[in-house]
Amino acid sequence: MNQKTKERPLPRPSPESQHFWDGTKAGELRLQKCGDCGKTYFPPRPFCPSCSSRNVSIFAASGKATLYSYVISHLPMPGFDGPHAVAVVTLDEGPRMMTNIVDCDQTPEALVLDMPLEVSFARQNDDITLPLFKPAS
Amino acid sequence: MKHQHVAVVGAAETTEMGVIPGMTELQLHADAGLNALADAGLTVADIDGIACAGVAPDVLASYMGIQPTWIDGTHIGGSSFMLHVRHAMAAIQAGHCKTIIITHGESGRSAVGAAGFPEFFAGRLGGEFEVPYGAHLPPTMFTIPVLRYLKEFDLTTEDLAQVAVAQRKWAALNPRATFKDPLTVDDVMNSKMIAYPFTLLMCCLRTDGGGALILTSADRAKDFPRPPVYILGTGESCEGPMISQLEDYTTSRAFRVAGQTAFTEAGIERADIDHVMIYDAFAHVPLYGLEDLGFCKPGEAAGLVKDGHTSPGGKLPTNTNGGGLSYMHSGMYGMYAMQESVRQIRGIAPAQVPDAKISIALGIGGMFSVSGAIIFGNELP
Numbered sequence: 001m002n003q004k005t006k007e008r009p010l011p012r013p014s015p016e017s018q019h020f021w022d023g024t025k026a027g028e029l030r031l032q033k034c035g036d037c038g039k040t041y042f043p044p045r046p047f048c049p050s051c052s053s054r055n056v057s058i059f060a061a062s063g064k065a066t067l068y069s070y071v072i073s074h075l076p077m078p079g080f081d082g083p084h085a086v087a088v089v090t091l092d093e094g095p096r097m098m099t100n101i102v103d104c105d106q107t108p109e110a111l112v113l114d115m116p117l118e119v120s121f122a123r124q125n126d127d128i129t130l131p132l133f134k135p136a137s
Numbered sequence: 138m139k140h141q142h143v144a145v146v147g148a149a150e151t152t153e154m155g156v157i158p159g160m161t162e163l164q165l166h167a168d169a170g171l172n173a174l175a176d177a178g179l180t181v182a183d184i185d186g187i188a189c190a191g192v193a194p195d196v197l198a199s200y201m202g203i204q205p206t207w208i209d210g211t212h213i214g215g216s217s218f219m220l221h222v223r224h225a226m227a228a229i230q231a232g233h234c235k236t237i238i239i240t241h242g243e244s245g246r247s248a249v250g251a252a253g254f255p256e257f258f259a260g261r262l263g264g265e266f267e268v269p270y271g272a273h274l275p276p277t278m279f280t281i282p283v284l285r286y287l288k289e290f291d292l293t294t295e296d297l298a299q300v301a302v303a304q305r306k307w308a309a310l311n312p313r314a315t316f317k318d319p320l321t322v323d324d325v326m327n328s329k330m331i332a333y334p335f336t337l338l339m340c341c342l343r344t345d346g347g348g349a350l351i352l353t354s355a356d357r358a359k360d361f362p363r364p365p366v367y368i369l370g371t372g373e374s375c376e377g378p379m380i381s382q383l384e385d386y387t388t389s390r391a392f393r394v395a396g397q398t399a400f401t402e403a404g405i406e407r408a409d410i411d412h413v414m415i416y417d418a419f420a421h422v423p424l425y426g427l428e429d430l431g432f433c434k435p436g437e438a439a440g441l442v443k444d445g446h447t448s449p450g451g452k453l454p455t456n457t458n459g460g461g462l463s464y465m466h467s468g469m470y471g472m473y474a475m476q477e478s479v480r481q482i483r484g485i486a487p488a489q490v491p492d493a494k495i496s497i498a499l500g501i502g503g504m505f506s507v508s509g510a511i512i513f514g515n516e517l518p
Contacts, residue, residue, distance in 0.1 A: 009273070011265040043266050043382070069285035069386050072333035077271045083333075086271040088281055088381045098267040098381040108333060113288050130269060 008079025010128045017044045019058050024129040028060040029119050031093055042095035063119035065089035065133055068096060072106055085111055089133055103134040140230040142517055144358035144365035147177025147351030148479040151242065154313050154465055157345035161250030165242025165347040166192050167201050173238065173349035178362045186237035188225060190217035191252050191469060197240060207234035213375070214502025215416055215469040219509025222475065223371035225352050235353060242347030243467035263379050272380060275418060276332045276340060279504045282386035283421045284334065289387045290436030294334040298325035299439065300420040301338050301462050303448045308459025310449065310488035315342050316463045339420035341461035341470070348472040355517060366482045369495065370403025370512040372396060378506040389501065391508035392429035396499060399510035404518060405495065407431050412481045412496040413453060414474035417460040426499050427455070454490045457481065471500035471509065478513045
């Protein structure tokens with residue numbers, strides 16, 4: 001990673017993940033579900049990691065989640081000013097996802113495990129919109 | 138085990154340890170390798186198998202003058218060397234080669250000719266789904282599970298600090314340790330915040346160094362200058378490099394599988410273990426390791442540490458070189474854990490555990506991605 005840039009490093013969509021980033025751009029958090037065993041999974045891939053079936057489909061998730069764990073990083077990170085939470089959330093549909101928590105103080109007092117969250121789409125450029133999360137309204 | 142046993146007949150670390158600005162990473166491998174050869178009374182002409190990580194094995198073979206018939210370049214981060222030992226054992230048993238050198242060298246602090254921390258983009262989903270959120274270095278990746286762990290077991294950040302305090306007690310007995318001054322829980326809690334809840338003294342060092350092992354079959358092992366250290370059991374497994382995708386933040390599946398496999402292979406019980414080494418890039422990892430190896434129930438490891446059981450004089454002496462938190466940590470620590478296991482079984486460790494006969498070294502690499510476990514003993518079963 002280029003530490004000299006002031007911008008946060010952005011994802012590079014792949015053939016297997018393009019649908020996910022098309023989704024965030026369109027305001028949808030897209031997950032995948034297996035048509036055979038019913039497993040809902042993330043990150044994207046064109047087959048089921050539970051039963052190896054290629055019979056999988058893409059759907060828009062609710063965007064609801066809870067806070068599973070996090071650290072508050074005091075290390076310099078391009079695109080962030082000062083301490084920032086690097087968080088993992090559990091989506092209501094089951095999968096977990098790395099993200100940041102926005103519209104919330106970046107303190108242990110404000111960031112309480114299991115607190116309800118909802119997705120907040122953060123446009124970075126014409127191609128990339130990141131799925132961040134904020135306290136549920 | 139039906140197969141011929143395998144033993145460590147040479148073991149050594151680099152001549153210097155800590156800050157070594159005058160040596161490339163490649164030379165650190167060679168320096169450790171030459172020291173291990175001398176320890177075994179061998180030269181490169183006696184070596185027909187090579188394994189290393191960080192530096193590619195063909196690069197090192199050429200540099201050292203080794204002409205191998207067996208090569209292993211398994212590179213899965215900090216526990217690469219545990220996997221090398223396991224693979225080397227199988228290779229010797231299969232007759233692919235007779236005498237294997239496993240090396241590690243890393244210019245983790247001085248960065249002289251160093252590979253450095255791997256990029257997380259091409260071919261790695263973490264580059265796409267974790268790095269953009271700030272999970273880009275070990276302190277913001279390896280650490281993420283711990284708040285969930287503490288909550289589930291009703292523990293506090295002081296329980297993490299106790300790990301650093303306990304290991305410093307061992308480091309104080311080790312002249313080669315980077316940090317030897319006594320620590321208190323307050324010292325640890327009040328040190329600089331790196332990634333809440335981890336303060337600086339809950340994080341490993343960044344140092345330069347290396348180590349090497351030489352393995353051969355047990356029937357040849359008695360002919361070497363040092364008493365053989367037998368490989369009693371081995372295990373390996375992986376869960377994956379994406380910290381966000383681990384199935385349960387209170388335990389490591391890779392630890393559990395690798396550890397259980399090693400115990401099953403050795404045919405011993407937890408109570409047979411005299412000495413424990415657990416990879417400690419951060420203060421929580423030994424807690425996971427003690428629980429996932431089955432030395433206590435989930436959530437009980439912090440109590441073991443707090444009550445002094447892992448400290449000098451305790452019933453479960455753990456990380457007796459001072460560990461990555463106080464001894465040294467060049468980036469991939471697993472080799473140093475095994476070096477200490479071998480020293481303890483040989484009876485020559487600076488902080489020697491009285492009558493240590495069986496030791497386990499548990500490694501992890503790529504955060505909680507890949508684990509290797511090796512059980513060493515002073516006698517054939």
